[in-house]
Amino acid sequence: MPVSVPSPSAPRQVWPEEFATRYREKGYWRGETFGDFLRARAAAHPDRLAVVDARHRWSYGELLARSERAAQGWLGLGLRPGDRVIVQIPNVAGFFPAVFGLFLAGLVPVYALPAHRQTELAHFAARSGAKALVILDRHEGFDYRPLAAEVQAGAPELRHVVVIGDPGPHLGFDALPDGGQALPQVDPASVAFLQISGGSTGLSKLIPRTHDDYIYSFRASAEICGLGADSVYMAALPVAHNFPMSSPGVMGALYAGSRVVMCPNPSADTAFRLIAQEGVTITGVVPPVALLWMQAAAKTPHDISSLQVLQVGGAKFIPEAAARVRPTLGCRLQQVFGMAEGLVNYTRLDDPEEIVVTTQGRPISPDDEVLVLDDDGRPVPEGQPGHLLTRGPYTIRAYHDEPAANARSFTPDGFYRTGDIVRRLPSGHLVVQGRAGDHINRAGEKISAEEIEDHLLAHPGIFDAAVVSIPDAFLGERSCAFVILQPGAALRAPEVKAFMRGRGLAEFKVPDQVVFVEEFQTTAVGKVSRNVLRAQLRARFLDEGKTP
Secondary structure, eight states, X not given: OOOOOOOOOOOOOOOXXXXXXXXXHTTSOOSOXXXXXXXXXXXXXXXXXXXXXXXXXXXXXXXXXXXXXXHHHHHHTTOOTTOEEEEEOOSSTTHHHHHHHHHHTTOEEEEOOTTOOHHHHHHHHHHHTOSEEEEESEETTEEHHHHHHHHHHTOTTOOEEEEESOOTTSEEGGGOOOXXXXXXXXOXXXXXXXXXXXXXXXXXXXXXXEHHHHHHHHXXXXXXXXXXXXXXXXXXSOTTSHHXXXXXXXXXXXXXXXXXXXXXXXXXXXXXXXXXXXXXXXXEEOHHHHHHHHHHHTTOOSOOTTOOEEEEOSSOOOHHHHTTHHHHHSXXXXXXXXXXXXXXXXXXXXXXXXXXXXXXXXXXXXXXEEEEEOTTSOBOOTTSOEEEEEEOTTSOSOOTTOHHHHHHHBOTTSOEEEEEEEEEOTTSOEEEEEESSSXXXXXXXXXXXXXXXXXXXXXXXXXXXXXXXXXXXXXXXEEEEEEEEOTTOOOOHHHHHHHHHHTTOOGGGSOXXXXXOSOOGGGGXXXXXXXXXXXXXXXXHHHHTOOO
């Protein structure tokens, strides 16, 4: 039964005036909105191809026309500027008129991933106060319409479900009513959208990004990556991720007047076919996908010689694998290390090969302030590992409606505690060492150990559980759940995994391995923190060299 909750306040993101003034004076923030730049590109080259997928080939002019019609449609539903709309659309061309329509209408997209299910979507709806949800009807064999109905039934504020494709019992995107009204003037300092955090503690937090700060990040990224009118960027990862969105991603490509190719999944066969067919020049993947592509390259029938740059990010790319990119794929490697909260680092295209292979890049902006500190908050010597803190013209100052998390994550003077352990070289390049907290980076998907433990403990047969990350040559890290059963309970690993799937979780959050143990050695020694328990289990597992 739906539970009535107060509607959350409208999201805001505010920098101290002295910083905002500096960022404007230096030209980082230009007072431009997403709608402004799309209109400018459509005016400059209306017939140039902008977006391609399996069914559509839209020019910049057509993309703008579709987006403006969508904007009228969103307003025709009764939505008003500032209202939030959850967007769960995979890599199809329809993503763009849906979100640009929201931008033009002054509405705020809340980006969800295709893998998210009832638990995550219900959380986003409650936390954001979303009034609508827009989905694709089906993707990769999954029907999103029943999921949307389930989410809507538990979210009283979620008035509309809009479907690209066959709407079933919902409203079709192409049937949005014509609002018949002038589109609003959008403030470039306002929040453009809400992205999701990696979820280092519990469910994901919402990250408010403004037009000013986000456009700077992908405009500068497009320059660093050399994008131009002849570039063809392929979105191989789910487009709602920050990496394929803005590093330089689809938004950076459109800003530069390039062509965007939407790849439905990152399998080597699908991706290589599109690279050959569309003449793709640049794309970005996570390390496990890069490994698969390198394995497949020798046998592929597709000509992938157009590919000039392969970006790898989302998780650390080990140097031994990084060194194989150029000889196996015939293109340059660019390492990318960043976060949805802001800071993004790139190896530059003219960096020495050793830097490209062994580091995760240096920041976009001269005004990206980076601190590397020890456990007591003191700067570490250059080249020594420490906690990464940052602030700058595109790094947020606060999460949406998360006072406790904000107190933990931001210093009083506005530095964001990233949770990453890095080394900084004299050149300014960063080498990522790992995470400071219990955060599992599984093939680029960030998973909270705490969230998974909470779901495991909901099983009546489970007494206690601890989820740890285990190094994995393919995934980077995999998740392993150590489980203590209730007296008399009998469970097998497949049953535990089935229970987790039944909780409405994204599949990547289901533990890769489940290990049943009699006790946790640390539980008898007073009140040991979960962090310590997980660390001891991980150390014990690695030291003993066991395979669960």
